Amino acid sequence: MSPPLLHVEGLAKSFGALAVTDDVSFSVDEGRLVALIGPNGAGKTTLIDQLSGAPRSDAGRIRFGGLDISALDMPARAELGFARSFQIAAVLPEYSALENVALAVQARSGSSFRFFGRAAREERLNAPARAALERVGLLDRAGDPAGELSHGEKRSLEIAIALALRPRLMLLDEPFAGLGAEETRAGVDLIRALKSEYTMLLVEHDMEAVFALADEIGFWSTDA
Amino acid sequence: MLILALAALSLDFLVGQGALVSFGHAAHLGIGAYAVVLASMAGIDDLIAQALIAVAAAALFAALTGYVSLRASGVYYIMSTLAFGQMLYFLFVSLSALGGDDGYTLSSRSRLLGEPRLTSDFSFYYLCLAVLALAYLLLVRIASSRFGRVLNAIRQNPLRARALGFRPFRSQLAACVIAGAIAAVAGTLLANQSEFVAPAYMSWQRSGELLVMTILGGVGSLWGAVLGAILYLTLEEALSLLTDQTHVLIGPLLVVVAIFGRRGLAGALAPKDLGSGA
Numbered sequence: 001m002s003p004p005l006l007h008v009e010g011l012a013k014s015f016g017a018l019a020v021t022d023d024v025s026f027s028v029d030e031g032r033l034v035a036l037i038g039p040n041g042a043g044k045t046t047l048i049d050q051l052s053g054a055p056r057s058d059a060g061r062i063r064f065g066g067l068d069i070s071a072l073d074m075p076a077r078a079e080l081g082f083a084r085s086f087q088i089a090a091v092l093p094e095y096s097a098l099e100n101v102a103l104a105v106q107a108r109s110g111s112s113f114r115f116f117g118r119a120a121r122e123e124r125l126n127a128p129a130r131a132a133l134e135r136v137g138l139l140d141r142a143g144d145p146a147g148e149l150s151h152g153e154k155r156s157l158e159i160a161i162a163l164a165l166r167p168r169l170m171l172l173d174e175p176f177a178g179l180g181a182e183e184t185r186a187g188v189d190l191i192r193a194l195k196s197e198y199t200m201l202l203v204e205h206d207m208e209a210v211f212a213l214a215d216e217i218g219f220w221s222t223d224a
Numbered sequence: 225m226l227i228l229a230l231a232a233l234s235l236d237f238l239v240g241q242g243a244l245v246s247f248g249h250a251a252h253l254g255i256g257a258y259a260v261v262l263a264s265m266a267g268i269d270d271l272i273a274q275a276l277i278a279v280a281a282a283a284l285f286a287a288l289t290g291y292v293s294l295r296a297s298g299v300y301y302i303m304s305t306l307a308f309g310q311m312l313y314f315l316f317v318s319l320s321a322l323g324g325d326d327g328y329t330l331s332s333r334s335r336l337l338g339e340p341r342l343t344s345d346f347s348f349y350y351l352c353l354a355v356l357a358l359a360y361l362l363l364v365r366i367a368s369s370r371f372g373r374v375l376n377a378i379r380q381n382p383l384r385a386r387a388l389g390f391r392p393f394r395s396q397l398a399a400c401v402i403a404g405a406i407a408a409v410a411g412t413l414l415a416n417q418s419e420f421v422a423p424a425y426m427s428w429q430r431s432g433e434l435l436v437m438t439i440l441g442g443v444g445s446l447w448g449a450v451l452g453a454i455l456y457l458t459l460e461e462a463l464s465l466l467t468d469q470t471h472v473l474i475g476p477l478l479v480v481v482a483i484f485g486r487r488g489l490a491g492a493l494a495p496k497d498l499g500s501g502a
Contacts, residue, residue: 052387078389090387092380095373103373107388113398114370122370165388 005030011060020046035202035210038220044203048173052084053077081168089154093147101129104164132160152183170200226352227413229453232437234406240444242399243379248309252282252404254426256411271334278408286404290397316423327422448490
């Protein structure tokens with residue numbers, strides 16, 4: 001049996017005297033959707049932060065594809081194939097939805113030290129970006145500034161950005177937080193459709209969504 | 225006026241695209257001006273050769289100081305650019321071979337392509353205009369390139385940029401070099417215009433003036449910086465007919481721009497800004 005894609009062992013992070021994550025261990029096999037659930041304030045977002053590279057962990061090891069990546073910073077982990085969505089949507093407000101995604105395509109394709117060609121006219125960036133937007137149902141908003149999208153649309157844009165990176169592992173930080181019932185249902189359907197193509201780690205406190213999606217579920221104990 | 229507009233333009237690239245507020249940008253202006261002095265001392269009197277030397281020197285200075293300054297952010301970055309600018313200022317004040325504080329008078333304007341084509345103010349004016357237009361087109365192009373997109377992304381949300389795999393430091397350092405090099409070209413022109421070079425060209429007051437021009441015109445639009453420079457210098461000239469204390473009047477205007485329209489003159493004239501790279 002091949003080793004898990006992501007293996008986390010003894011991960012810990014404290015802010016002052018507050019141990020936010022403490023001795024967290026789990027693994028995610030290739031092709032699986034693993035959900036970690038726990039109440040608000042349990043340290044779920046901190047865990048996602050630690051996995052994506054900032055802040056550094058106080059203790060513990062992270063192995064990814066057999067490689068020890070504990071010492072790598074966020075850009076290096078992104079290059080290895082980590083893509084994350086942010087709980088508080090972190091889109092680029094001045095750029096259009098299409099430009100947000102095209103930038104992710106550019107990140108994957110390398111060569112961001114080209115100073116002359118107009119990026120907006122590069123079909124090599126725009127075509128995959130449009131495909132990702134279509135996938136999340138946001139194509140009709142492609143030209144609108146990301147800052148003007150609704151909360152739900154921003155969450156969808158986050159997913160489109162992650163897709164455009166063609167990641168080996170998607171880290172989804174409460175993708176349904178703050179969404180209405182209708183939007184949550186659409187979001188669950190979207191992630192279910194993506195499940196067969198991507199390995200995903202989901203932290204979420206919407207139990208219904210988690211049970212509908214997850215192959216494996218890890219519970220967060222809050223005895224700390 | 226066109227020369228300072230060129231310097232303000234390069235600063236606007238740094239501030240507007242990269243959110244890097246430099247308080248030592250005039251240092252590059254001074255490097256460009258002293259490059260003319262040193263080159264003509266060495267017998268190089270062609271403007272293009274002088275400009276190339278100036279660009280190389282300023283790019284090196286920008287890379288070295290940026291390498292250190294970019295470790296800091298926010299107000300510490302600003303202070304660090306100020307410190308480097310003043311270091312260079314006092315270095316040239318103390319260089320008596322170059323006239324020290326009193327400055328250095330050039331024997332004549334530089335030649336262009338082997339001939340003294342710039343002796344008339346008329347031809348020199350058009351040269352400055354052409355250089356300004358070229359620099360503007362170049363920076364607009366860079367702002368909408370792949371590189372410019374990353375730079376803008378870092379400005380809008382550094383965390384998002386890092387999560388995509390971009391390294392802010394590299395892009396910002398490149399932006400510093402680009403802006404420094406263009407300011408150095410402005411410096412070579414400035415030296416030629418007045419046929420005189422002094423450390424005052426790189427004083428922190430000059431850096432501040434460039435920032436004022438940039439902010440008046442509207443940060444992030446590039447052409448706003450050109451308007452800002454023209455407005456600032458015109459105001460200074462016009463108000464000096466009324467009072468000796470022109471800055472008493474320019475000051476409040478700057479406050480108004482800062483509070484009511486961060487996009488300045490450019491924002492008032494056109495709703496769509498160019499910085500988004502669309």
